Amino acid sequence: MSIDPIIQSKPFAITLDVGTSLLNKTGTWRNERPVYLDRLPPCNHTCPAGENIQAWLGFAEEGDYEAAWRQIMEDNPLPATMGRVCYHTCEGACNRAGIDEAVGINSVERFLGDQALMHGWRIDAGSPTGKKVMIVGAGPAGLSAAYHLRRLGHEVTVFDANPQAGGMIRYGIPKYRMPREKLRAEVARIEAMGVKIELNTKIEDISTTRKEGQFDAVFMCIGAQLSRSAEIESDGKIPIHDAAVVLRDSELDNPNQLHGHVVIYGGGNTAMDVARTSIRMGAISTTVVVLEAQEDMPAHSFERDEAIEEGATLKYLHSIKRVNGRTVTLEKMKVSENRWPKPTGEFDSIEADVIVQAIGQDVDTAILQNTPAVNLKDGITQINEAMCTGEDGIFAGGDMVPSQRTVTSAIGHGKKAARNINAYLRGEEWVAPDKHEVVTPDMLNTWYYSDAPRTVRPMLDVVRRKTGFAEVVGDLDVDNAVFEARRCMSCGNCFECDNCYGVCPDNAITKLGPGNRFKFKYDYCKGCSICATECPCGAIKMVPEDI
Amino acid sequence: MTQISETKQKVKFYQTGTLTAGNRLLEEGHRSVQATVDRSNSLDCGHRACQGCGEALGARFAIDAAMRATNNQLIAANATGCLEVFTTPYPETAWSIPWIHSLFGNAPAVASGIAAAMKAKGRDDVRVIAQGGDGGTTDIGFGCLSGMFDRNDDVLYICYNNEAYMNTGVQRSSATPGAARTATTMPVGPEPGNDFATGKSVPLIAMAHQIPYVATASVHDLHDLEHKVSKAMSFHGARYIEISVPCPLGWGSKPGDTIKIARLAVQTGMFPLFEAENGDVTGVTKIRQHQPVGEYLKLQRRFAHVFKKENEDQLQALQAIADRNIKRFNLLPSGGEEE
Ligand SMILES: Cc1cc2nc3c(=O)[nH]c(=O)nc-3n(C[C@H](O)[C@H](O)[C@H](O)COP(=O)(O)OP(=O)(O)OC[C@H]3O[C@@H](n4cnc5c(N)ncnc54)[C@H](O)[C@@H]3O)c2cc1C
Ligand SMILES: Cc1ncc(C[n+]2csc(CCOP(=O)(O)OP(=O)(O)O)c2C)c(N)n1
Ligand code: SF4
Ligand code: SF4
Ligand SMILES: [Mg+2]
Numbered sequence: 089m090s091i092d093p094i095i096q097s098k099p100f101a102i103t104l105d106v107g108t109s110l111l112n113k114t115g116t117w118r119n120e121r122p123v124y125l126d127r128l129p130p131c132n133h134t135c136p137a138g139e140n141i142q143a144w145l146g147f148a149e150e151g152d153y154e155a156a157w158r159q160i161m162e163d164n165p166l167p168a169t170m171g172r173v174c175y176h177t178c179e180g181a182c183n184r185a186g187i188d189e190a191v192g193i194n195s196v197e198r199f200l201g202d203q204a205l206m207h208g209w210r211i212d213a214g215s216p217t218g219k220k221v222m223i224v225g226a227g228p229a230g231l232s233a234a235y236h237l238r239r240l241g242h243e244v245t246v247f248d249a250n251p252q253a254g255g256m257i258r259y260g261i262p263k264y265r266m267p268r269e270k271l272r273a274e275v276a277r278i279e280a281m282g283v284k285i286e287l288n289t290k291i292e293d294i295s296t297t298r299k300e301g302q303f304d305a306v307f308m309c310i311g312a313q314l315s316r317s318a319e320i321e322s323d324g325k326i327p328i329h330d331a332a333v334v335l336r337d338s339e340l341d342n343p344n345q346l347h348g349h350v351v352i353y354g355g356g357n358t359a360m361d362v363a364r365t366s367i368r369m370g371a372i373s374t375t376v377v378v379l380e381a382q383e384d385m386p387a388h389s390f391e392r393d394e395a396i397e398e399g400a401t402l403k404y405l406h407s408i409k410r411v412n413g414r415t416v417t418l419e420k421m422k423v424s425e426n427r428w429p430k431p432t433g434e435f436d437s438i439e440a441d442v443i444v445q446a447i448g449q450d451v452d453t454a455i456l457q458n459t460p461a462v463n464l465k466d467g468i469t470q471i472n473e474a475m476c477t478g479e480d481g482i483f484a485g486g487d488m489v490p491s492q493r494t495v496t497s498a499i500g501h502g503k504k505a506a507r508n509i510n511a512y513l514r515g516e517e518w519v520a521p522d523k524h525e526v527v528t529p530d531m532l533n534t535w536y537y538s539d540a541p542r543t544v545r546p547m548l549d550v551v552r553r554k555t556g557f558a559e560v561v562g563d564l565d566v567d568n569a570v571f572e573a574r575r576c577m578s579c580g581n582c583f584e585c586d587n588c589y590g591v592c593p594d595n596a597i598t599k600l601g602p603g604n605r606f607k608f609k610y611d612y613c614k615g616c617s618i619c620a621t622e623c624p625c626g627a628i629k630m631v632p633e634d635i
Numbered sequence: 636m637t638q639i640s641e642t643k644q645k646v647k648f649y650q651t652g653t654l655t656a657g658n659r660l661l662e663e664g665h666r667s668v669q670a671t672v673d674r675s676n677s678l679d680c681g682h683r684a685c686q687g688c689g690e691a692l693g694a695r696f697a698i699d700a701a702m703r704a705t706n707n708q709l710i711a712a713n714a715t716g717c718l719e720v721f722t723t724p725y726p727e728t729a730w731s732i733p734w735i736h737s738l739f740g741n742a743p744a745v746a747s748g749i750a751a752a753m754k755a756k757g758r759d760d761v762r763v764i765a766q767g768g769d770g771g772t773t774d775i776g777f778g779c780l781s782g783m784f785d786r787n788d789d790v791l792y793i794c795y796n797n798e799a800y801m802n803t804g805v806q807r808s809s810a811t812p813g814a815a816r817t818a819t820t821m822p823v824g825p826e827p828g829n830d831f832a833t834g835k836s837v838p839l840i841a842m843a844h845q846i847p848y849v850a851t852a853s854v855h856d857l858h859d860l861e862h863k864v865s866k867a868m869s870f871h872g873a874r875y876i877e878i879s880v881p882c883p884l885g886w887g888s889k890p891g892d893t894i895k896i897a898r899l900a901v902q903t904g905m906f907p908l909f910e911a912e913n914g915d916v917t918g919v920t921k922i923r924q925h926q927p928v929g930e931y932l933k934l935q936r937r938f939a940h941v942f943k944k945e946n947e948d949q950l951q952a953l954q955a956i957a958d959r960n961i962k963r964f965n966l967l968p969s970g971g972e973e974e
Contacts, residue, residue: 106726109681117686149650149660535898535924538652574650574660583650586657586670590857591894593692595680599672602659612680616687616883617891624651630891 114594118615120630122588122608127531127580127626128524131178131193136497137164137232138504141178141193142581148196148573149583154209156573157200161211164499165235165278166228168205168270171198172561173261174496175388183579186529189542192564192572199569205273213281214241219513222303223247224291224455227255228495229309229486231275232502233509234283237307240510244283245301249290251340255311256487257495259336260358262365263557294482295458305509308469308477309486309498312449318353320443321410328411331358331446335365344369348441351416352376353408355385359446360392363400366444367554374400375438377418379429381405398554405429406436408443416440451488474508474518475501483509527580531626536587540575543568582606582627588619653858667857668703669695675702675731682729684721687890689880689897690795693854694718694766697793697878698732700861704868705762710753712746714767714776715739717802717882718795740775742767743783746790754789762868766793769810770800772877773837780837784844787872791864794837794875797882805885809834812905813956814949815937817885822940831952841875842911848874850910854881855898859920863910879906887936899931904957907964919964928954 131141139160147156160167171194182190203209219242223230226248234244252258253275257266279285291297298306315330322328329345331354337345346366352359355378366374376395378385382404385392396402406418407429418436421429451469456462461478463470468490475483485501487493511518546562553560564572582605589597589606596613597606620628651658657670668674677698684691702709710733713719719736722729737745746765753761765783767776772794783790799817800806807817813831816822820829841849847870852860860878867874881888881896888896900906901920905928908920932938932953941949961967 108731109679109683109722109727109729112681112683112727114681114683536651536654538650538654576650578650584657584659585651585655586666587655590656590667590669591692593684593688593695593893594682595676595678595695599670601672609680614686614890616893617889618687618692618893621891622894624655 113611114614115596115609115611118610118613118633119635120615120617120632121610122613122615122617122620122628122630124582124605124608124627125580125629126524126582127527129527129579129581130181130183131191131579133523133526134177134181135500136177136492136494137170137499139163139178142576142578144200145191145193145196145573145576146578146581146583148200148570149576151570153200153203154207157204157209158211160197160200163503165211165232166201166271166274166499167197168201168274169228169257169266170496170499171195171201172266172270172559173257175494177496183527183529183532184537184575184577187534187537187577188539191575192542192545195543195545195564196569196573199564201274202270202563205270210277211235211239211281213238216243217241217513219243219304220245220302221305221307221509221513222298222301223307223309224294224297225255225309225311225486226250226253226275226285226287227309227311227486227498228257229311229498229502229505230255230307231278232499233307233309233485233506234285234502235278235281236503236506237509238278238281238283240506242510242513245303246283246285247289247291247297248285248287251288253285253287259339260332260361262335262338262361262368264364264368264553264560265361267559291455293458294455298482304513305481306483307502307505307509308455308482308484308488309502310452310455310488312451312487312493314450314452315445316448316450317445318408318447320353320408320445323412325413326411326441326443328443328445331362331444332449334362334444338365338369345442346371346444349373349414349439350375350442350444351408351438351440352444352446354378354446354448355380355387356446356448357387357391358449360387360395360400362444362446363395364398367398367400368557375440376400376402377406377408378402378404379407379421381423381427381429384423384427384429394560397550403438407431409435411440411443414439414441416443449487449493474512475505476508476512481512483512524580527626532577532579533622533624533626534577536585536624537577540571542575543572578625580626582623583625585624587622587624588628591618591622593618656857667861668700669857669861674699675707677702677730677732678722679729679731681727682722683724684717685882685884685890687883687893688717688721689854689882689893690718690768690797690801691721692893693795693860693878693880694722696854696857696860697766697852697864697876698764700864701762701764701791701868702732704865706760708761709733709764710735710749710761711764711766712737712742712749714742714765714771715802716768716771716800717797718766718768720802739771741779742771742776743779743790743792746792747783747786747788750789763790764793765790766795768801769794769796769798770806770808772796773809773835777837781840781844784841784846784873784875787846789871789873791867791874791876794877795880796877797880797885799882799885801882801885810837813952814941814946816887816940817937826949827940827946828937828949838875838877838909838911842914842916844873845914846873846875847871848910848912850876851879851906851908852876853879853897853901853906853908855879855894855901856908856920859908866910885937887939888934892934896931896934899926899934902926903928903931904961904966905931905953907960907966909964916964919966921968922961922966923968925967928957
C-alpha cells in the first residue's frame with residue numbers, strides 16, 4: 089500500500105493541515121442514514137373523500153383559514169356541508185386519541201366551510217377543453233364530480249329530478265342537522281364555476297339523453313331513492329309511510345303526516361332522523377322499534393343519544409308483527425349467538441296513529457333499460473377500478489354502486505370519477521399515486537405535544553331543539569377553531585418544530601427557513617438516529633446505507 | 636393576513652408549546668437559540684465524538700446560548716476529557732470560539748486567570764467560561780474549582796456530567812451513581828457495580844460556597860438549559876451549571892436514545908433540575924410525566940444487573956434516591972401530589 093505523500097509530509101499521527109474539523113467528514117462512520125419523508129396520517133388514510141386533513145389543519149394552525157379551505161377544496165367541494173353531516177371516520181382513526189382525545193377535525197372543517205361562505209371565497213374553472221360531460225343526479229356524488237370536472241376545464245351539465253340540488257343531503261337529512269342556506273350557498277359556488285344544473289328533469293333513459301346532448305361521457309349517480317318495506321300485516325286503519333317519502337315531504341312543506349303517536353320501524357340513522365323530525369312536527373309520542381339490541385343497532389350512538397334527549401323512546405329487540413286499528417303488535421326478539429335477533433314468540437303492544445318504515449333504500453334501475461352492457465348485481469351497479477360501468481364512457485358512483493352509502497364516500501366517488509373521466513376524455517388512463525406508509529402511534533414521540541383537551545361544540549338547548557328546525561350543533565369560534573387545529577400532531581409530516589435541527593450532536597442538519605423544512609449534511613451525519621427518535625411526528629426514517 | 640397576528644396574540648396553545656426546539660407557531664422570542672438559523676454553532680461539524688454523544692450536544696447547547704447572551708464575546712477554557720479530545724485533536728478543532736486547553740485538573744484556575752487578564756485589560760465586555768467533564772470537575776479539578784468559587788472569580792463553570800471518566804475508558808468518578816458498572820466498578824460479587832453511599836453532589840457543594848448562581852440542566856430540556864445559561868451570564872462572579880449528558884459508550888445505551896435517557900433521568904427524579912442563588916434554591920423544574928426508575932435504568936447496560944432477582948435491593952436503593960430527590964426538591968407538580 090502506498091502512503092499518501094501529503095500525509096507522509098506531516099508529523100507523526102497528523103493527517104490534516106492545522107485548521108477546522110470541517111475537513112473531517114464524519115459521515116463515513118454512518119451505517120444508517122436519516123431521511124425526511126411524508127408519511128400518511130391515519131386521518132387522511134381513512135377519509136372517504138381523500139382529504140389531506142393534516143395539511144389543511146396545518147394552515148388552520150397558523151390562522152390562515154383561506155389556505156386551509158383551499159386545501160380542502162382540492163378534494164371536497166362542500167366543506168360547510170361535510171363539517172355538518174360527515175360521520176368523520178378520520179376522528180375515529182386520529183392518533184391524538186391515544187394521548188387525550190381525537191382532534192375535532194369535523195368541527196374545524198365546518199368552521200372553515202362557513203368562513204368561506206362568509207368571505208365569498210371562490211374556485212376557478214379550468215381552461216376549456218371543449219369536452220362535454222353529462223351527470224345524472226345532483227346529490228353529493230354528482231356535485232363533486234361536476235366540480236372536479238369543471239376545474240379540469242370540461243363543460244358539465246347535471247340533471248336532477250328534484251326541484252333543488254343536493255340529493256339526500258337536501259331531501260333526506262333534516263334541516264336541524266343541515267341548514268339549507270349553507271347547502272344552497274355551496275351549490276351556488278359550484279354553479280358559479282359554470283356548471284349547469286337542470287332541475288325538475290328526470291332522465292328516463294341514459295343513452296337517449298347522451299346522444300341528444302352529444303355528451304362525450306356520462307357520470308351516473310342517482311342514489312338509492314326507493315324505500316324498502318317490511319311485510320307488515322295490517323287492516324289499513326292507520327297509514328304506513330316510507331321514511332324517504334316522509335322526510336322529503338317535510339322538506340317540501342307538504343302536509344304533515346307525523347302527528348299523534350308516531351311509531352318508527354328501523355334502527356339506523358334514517359330512523360333517528362324521522363324520529364327527531366316527528367318530535368319537531370309536534371308528535372304526541374315518538375317510539376322507535378329497533379330489531380337489534382342497543383349495542384348492535386346501526387345508528388351512530390351520538391344520533392341515537394340526541395334522539396333520546398329530545399324525547400324519543402327506543403324499543404330495542406322488537407319487531408312489528410301486525411297492525412289492528414291503532415294497536416301495533418310487537419314481537420320480542422332475543423340476541424342469538426352470532427348476535428342476530430331471533431323471534432321469541434312473546435308479544436307486546438303499543439298504540440300508533442302512524443307508522444314509518446325506515447329499514448333501508450334501494451336503487452331505481454329503470455334508467456338503465458337501454459344500456460345492456462351495464463352490469464347489475466342485486467340491484468347495485470357494478471363498476472371497475474376506473475369507476476366505469478360496462479358501457480363505454482358511462483361511469484357511475486355514489487349510493488347506486490357498492491359503497492358505504494355516506495355523503496363522504498359519494499364525494500370521494502365524484503372526485504375519483506372526475507379523474508377517470510378526464511383521463512378517458514384525453515385517451516389516457518388515470519393511475520393513482522402510490523400511498524405512503526400509514527403513521528402508527530409508535531412512530532410518534534408524544535412527549536412533545538402539550539396537553540390540551542378537545543373543544544366541545546356547543547349544543548342547542550333541548551327545549552329549542554324539540555320545537556323547531558334550528559341547527560342543533562353550534563359553531564366553533566375563531567379562538568377555539570385555532571386551538572382545536574393546533575391539537576393536531578401533524579402525524580408523519582414535518583411541521584417545522586426545529587427539533588431535529590436542535591438535537592443533532594453533530595450539527596449535521598441545515599434549516600432551510602419557513603416552509604422549506606430541513607436538509608441533512610450527509611458529509612457529517614454519523615447516523616446516531618437521535619433526530620428520528622426525537623422527531624415528534626415521525627417524519628424521519630432511518631434507512632440502512634449500502635455498505 | 637391580519638387574522639394570523641390577531642389569533643396568535645389570543646390563542647395560548649401552541650401544539651408542542653416550548654417542548655420542542657422551535658415551532659413555527661411560536662413568536663421568535665419564544666424559540667430556543669438552537670432553533671435559529673444564525674446560531675453560532677460554537678461546536679461545529681466534524682468533531683470526533685461517538686454517535687449520539689450527549690456531551691457534544693450539551694456543549695453546543697450551552698456555549699451557543701452563552702454566545703447569544705454575551706454578544707459573542709466569549710472565551711472558554713477546557714479541562715482534558717472527551718470534550719477536549721474529540722473537539723481538538725491537533726491540528727484541527729471543532730470550536731469556532733476562542734478556546735484554550737491546559738490540563739485535566741486546572742481549567743477553573745486557567746479561567747480565573749483569563750478573567751483577571753480581561754479585567755486588567757479593561758475588557759469587561761469579554762466573558763469567561765470554564766468547562767470539563769465530571770472527572771475533571773468533581774475529582775481532579777475540585778480544588779481549583781472550590782478556589783474559584785471561594786474567590787468569586789467572574790467565571791461560569793460548566794460541568795458536563797456523564798457520570799464517569801469516559802475518555803480514558805469509563806472509570807468511576809465521584810459522580811458515578813450507585814450500582815453503575817464502570818471499568819473500575821465491575822458488576823461482580825455480592826454488591827455489583829459502584830458502591831452506594833459514596834460520591835458527592837457538586838451543585839450542592841457549589842451552593843455551600845454561596846456563589847451567585849448554581850443550576851442543573853439536562854440536554855433533554857433545551858429551553859430550560861438555555862434559560863439557565865443566559866441567566867448565569869446575567870450575573871458576575873462565580874457561577875456553576877451542571878448538565879446531565881448521557882454517554883452511549885459508557886452507559887451502554889443506543890446512540891439514538893441519548894435524549895430519551897436524559898429525559899427519563901429527569902422524569903424519574905434521578906437528576907433533579909433546580910437553580911439556586913447565593914446558596915438558596917430559587918426554582919425547580921417540575922416533573923411532567925413521573926416514571927419509576929426502572930424505565931430509566933433499563934435502557935442502559937451499565938445497570939443491567941440491577942434487574943436480576945438477587946440485586947433487587949439495588950433497584951430499590953436507586954428508586955429511594957430518586958424518591959428522596961423528588962421530596963427534597965419538591966419535583967412533582969402541585970406540591971408533591973402525583974396526578
Ligand atoms: C335520512 C338520511 C340521512 C342521512 N344522513 C347522512 C349523514 O348524516 N351523513 C352521511 O354521510 N350520509 C347520510 N346519509 C346517506 C347519504 O345521504 C347518501 O349516502 C348520499 O346522499 C348519496 O349520494 P348520491 O349522490 O349517491 O345520491 P343522492 O344523494 O341520493 O342523490 C341522487 C340524486 O339523483 C337524482 N335522481 C335519481 N334518479 C334520477 C333520474 N332518473 N333523473 C334525474 N335525477 C335523478 C335524485 O333526485 C337525487 O337528487 C343519509 C341518508 C338518509 C336517507
Ligand atoms: C493529570 C491527568 N491525569 C489523567 C489524565 C488522563 N485523562 C484524560 S481525560 C480523563 C478522563 C476524563 O473524564 P471526565 O473529566 O469525566 O470527562 P469525560 O471524558 O467523561 O467527558 C483522564 C483520566 C490526564 N489527562 N491528566
Ligand atoms: S393528530 Fe392530526 S394528523 Fe394525526 S390523525 Fe389526528 S388529525 Fe390526523
Ligand atoms: S465516550 Fe461518551 S462522552 Fe466521550 S465522545 Fe463518546 S459518547 Fe461522548
Ligand atoms: Mg465524565
